Amino acid sequence: MKISLRAARVNANLTQQEVADKIGVSKYTIINWENGVTKPKKHILIALSSIYGIDIDNLKG
Numbered sequence: 001m002k003i004s005l006r007a008a009r010v011n012a013n014l015t016q017q018e019v020a021d022k023i024g025v026s027k028y029t030i031i032n033w034e035n036g037v038t039k040p041k042k043h044i045l046i047a048l049s050s051i052y053g054i055d056i057d058n059l060k061g
Contacts, residue, residue, distance in 0.1 A: 001058065002058055002059065002060040003054065003058055003059060003060060004034070004060050005030075005033050005034045005040075005048065005059065005060065005061055006034040008048070008052040008054055008059060009030075009034070009052065011052070012051065012052045012053060014051070014052075016030040016031060016034070019048070019051060022047075022051055023044060023047050023048070023051070025044075033061065039061060040061050045059060045061045048061070
């Protein structure tokens with residue numbers, strides 16, 4: 001089952017700003033990814049899956 005980027009972040013008890021700081025992007029980049037305005041690249045999805053503690057195959061990005 002795939003989980004959305006927002007749900008994965010919320011489940012990890014992280015704010016958008018905390019995630020942004022961890023991967024070196026702006027909070028607004030995280031917002032755009034979560035809202036589907038833009039999509040993160042593969043290496044970012046790998047980093048996000050690690051931060052969120054879920055398998056990349058279960059991450060909807």
